Amino acid sequence: MVVVRLFFATFLFATILLCAGRAEAHFNLNQNVRIHHVSHSEDGLDVYLRLPMPYLVAELVGTEGPDGLPKPAPYTYNQIEDGVLMHYLDQAALHKDPTGLARIAENGLVLSIDGHRQTPEIVSIRLHPLGQEPGFATLNEARSALAPRDVFPINEEIYVGEVMVDVHLRFVTGEVGAYSLSYTSYPGLPGQDDTANLILDYNGQDVRTYRARGLMHTPVEISGSATAAVSTFFAEGIRHILEGPDHVLFVLCMIIGALNLHSLLARVTGFTLGHTVTLILGFFGFAPSGAWFIPTVELAIALSIIYAAAMAVWPPEKGHGDLKTFAITSGIGLLHGFGFSFMLHQILRIDAPNVWHSLLAFNVGVEVGQIMIVLLVWPLVLLLRKQPGRIWVGSRTVVAACASLVAMVWVVERAEFFLWPLV
Template identity: 30%
Template sequence: MSRLASRLAFVLAIFWMAALGLAHDIGLTGIELQQTPSGTTIRVMTPVSRLVERARLGPKPTPADLDLAVRSRLEVLGEGRPFTFDKGELVVDSGADMLTWTGTTKLPIGVLDVKKKFYPEDEASRTLLTRRVGNELTEERLIGAGTGSQAKAGASNFITEGIEHILSGPDHILFICGLVIIGGRFKKLFELVTGFSIAHTITLMLVQFGWVRPWMRVIEPLIALSIVLLALEAYRRQSKPEATDRSPMAFGLAFGFGLIHGFGFAGGMSAVGLSGFDLFVPVLMFNLGIEMGQLLILALAGGLVALITRFWPRARRWTLTTASIMIGMAGSYWLVERLFQR
């Protein structure tokens, strides 16, 4: 392949990833069935932006539009037969990009079930069904990748969710690639990526126990900004090959990115109806999946840089400098897009 063709393919790949990276959630919707003295309360928790997009509600949906969109998608079986709800109670938190819809029925919780995920047209989406008797959590079930596939929401499910989330997130991938470009031994890079995970766990826990409430309209642009800053650091280090791998800025960016991005993860997981200690094990397992996915990306990207260094040493500096620029372009694209999205 010619050098011009290689550059063109690289640019197209970056902008393809940029187009994929506009939305940033973990693809989970929560449906909760809670037994009450008078029957059962049903709650649906989902990102507002996702519902608006999937239901094609336009730029300014009314509460009535949102209510109808929820009820048209919510398929609850009562004694094996689907039934519909009257208008439910709607709470929209636009800052956190979260919608909670609440409906009631006189049917007991034992005869109610949900078999179909909330966004069946989205192959990657998942729905977490939870059951509560009073305040006690009695069941968690993940309605998954296929429209009808279901599984008990155990540890392995959340590990898989973590792996899939990091591998499907171009902003995650580019950030880790930026750490690889900065250079240094594998041990140093491992420390940086692990620092990301530790920071990410801290903010997940802060949100989990209700000590911090993230505002996603601020968090999302900050994530994009961190990618731009990392790209600038990567470019600076390529322009100064004599620099060592001891980069406080790199570690600070990795740790800071983890703190910021943890808010995004927590918002998505809190949306599925789990909170407090109910969320403790899922958070830990989700983090383990994130770490495993990060190490895979690190191994692949680091291995590619090692191959270039060994077999095409003259191309190493040009390749990594160009990659730094392209990562910065993608981060800038996300930053502008997220600043001006409604």
Template identity: 35%
Template sequence: MKRWQMILFSLLLLLTNFTPAFAHFSEGTKVRTLLVSREGDTLTVYVRVPAPLVFSDLVGRSQVEQVPLVSPFLRLEQNPDGERYRVDLGAIDSNRSAFENRLRNALVFSQAGLALPVEIIGFTVHASRPDQDIDTAVAAQSALSEAFPNEDPLFGTAVIDYALRLESSDPTGVLQVQSGYAPLIPGPGIAIDNHLVDARITPPVSTTAPGQLEEPARFDGSRLSTFLHFIHQGTLHILEGLDHVFLVIALALGVGATRRLIYLVTAFTIGHSVTLIATFLGATPSWPWFIPLVETAIAASVLYAAIAAMVRKSGSVIVFAAIGLLHGLGFSFVLADILGRGAPDLIPALLAFNIGIELGQLIILAVTLSIVLLLRKTAEPALQPLRLGALSGIAILSAWWVIERLPGLLISA
């Protein structure tokens, strides 16, 4: 093996020790939903939030200082697996005003830099996230009318619905929201997303914001900004997803800047567009082994693309259309996390997300082919060793992902 290949082999073998397999779907994704509606000059905000985010300041302090989590509304219990917390429904019911105060201060709403007065108009606690999203004011009001569970729910799975009334001098203007509490440390495998639904206009418009709202998020009623937001999300997802990036790089290195590349990329695009839309709209099985199977197959498709490129046989249009179908499933899993299937403006969001994926794909192709062109003009002897080294590294890493994902598939089967 030549020196360039040995160097790239070593670097990518090292990378396999530190880079986890990219997962498109995580059961650890926690979603907070905020829906704002208008009645005259009064704004009503409906919030559905995982319980730990309502206590994020206390949880964060406990994590940093390594001390027990203390709140009058949480109860520590012992079980065979160790300690865990439950939401103390009796304490909440006996001291509703103090609990409402915690809810009131969990989020800060403002317009033109001025905080808006907030009044709690109702709340309830669920043992887990309800199946019905609060995608309309009617759905949110219905959820608020539900009674507490029969027993204290686990703190990590409990969800709180509550409603706030805001007095605004500009009820149709831009509304900002930000966390009122310090953030907690989510932990490995946990992601936090916020679904923001602006129902002040008809039909409503929805967008998303990542994290714990340490920085303000906006309700601006703009369909254009929402469309651009999901283009950004699509581009970001493919650029951050190593499996997708490596597939496109392998395709470019295998075919080069030829007409055949256009055919194969078009087939891949059509394939992932079909399954992205169909899967997101619910046209896929709900078997527990389905998602692990897709993730493993995606890794195998990258391995195939790398090996095929090394032997200069990158497959047919039909093969890459099939690979596109697989990757579209992966795209749909992540879009379901960041958007939710109950979003009111689902079709524009799907279209924008797909456009973003295509932009990201074009960026990867442009960068890869530009590097190849530059090497061909300035260091022709190094081009082939570097090409084979890169493809070998991609093959090794994707083979590692297949091995890493197989146990999850076998367990769920």
């Protein structure tokens, strides 16, 4: 019994840690997506890379000088605004030597063939204000974005965190079958561990889409295998639900509130059906596009955890209870599905190659992650139910109460979006 109680305490403590605040960093990161288009030819590989500028320069900030400011990173300058250190794009330096910035990108990216790092040629570089960048979902869009034009289209001051960088690198290696991509850089940015990396490999008529999370210090192996490519989205689906504390808490409350295996299946099936529907609808754009919608969904997800915790403590009566629970969890699953789709749509456009394969693999991964939680918790629930009634009721109540407290914190945080205009 001590072990079981310790499990629940550890589970909740880990969840709370996941919700802890982010560490401070030199640069704001307003976007954390990196896209790589890799085109094969008889001469070698062409890599078209898009990434936010902070990934290139954040770790290059120098030590503090006599004026109290750190030495600016290349292609930036610093200013103090309202007591806060801000970093701006140095457009004069950029126009004088844009290749230098591309060289920073080249130094951070590692393309290896048979374990040997390859040295690229720099073909071109373009910068865009965040939100005004041209499309980059397909190889043709990437080539168009890097076509000859001004290296940066505006003249007014702009924060480094609001600049996207496109770079075209050419690796003259001869024909290539398999290779790997990784990075050596460590920018020290908030949110960098959640970086969404998308790699699209174009080899003849075949297009393979790979997905990786984080800074990609571990190489991503590109072999041309369709199974290997799809498996990266499958793994991301599992990771997304297991590392999403709001999703984990909701599934946990569903499990401890189930009266029996039949009730558990009704809850899990309803949730699966609901979030599958809206994951697909949200990804393909069948959802409101107003700025209010995503914060509303996030707030509703937090409230759904409190509701699920209440259902766990006061489960519906037998008879039509399972049908009612199925309907409720299906509705709540609709909310969580939008949460999944927002993340996926960030990195995978509707017109991206193999979009259905990737979307299906991601959704299956989400289901497997959910099943893993069920397989872990349900045997412990059955064990607790064999103990005297007060032990099970007390344990269930404590878990539900802790989940509610965490969710209430999220409710307060997420409600600020709607309250700040009134302050």
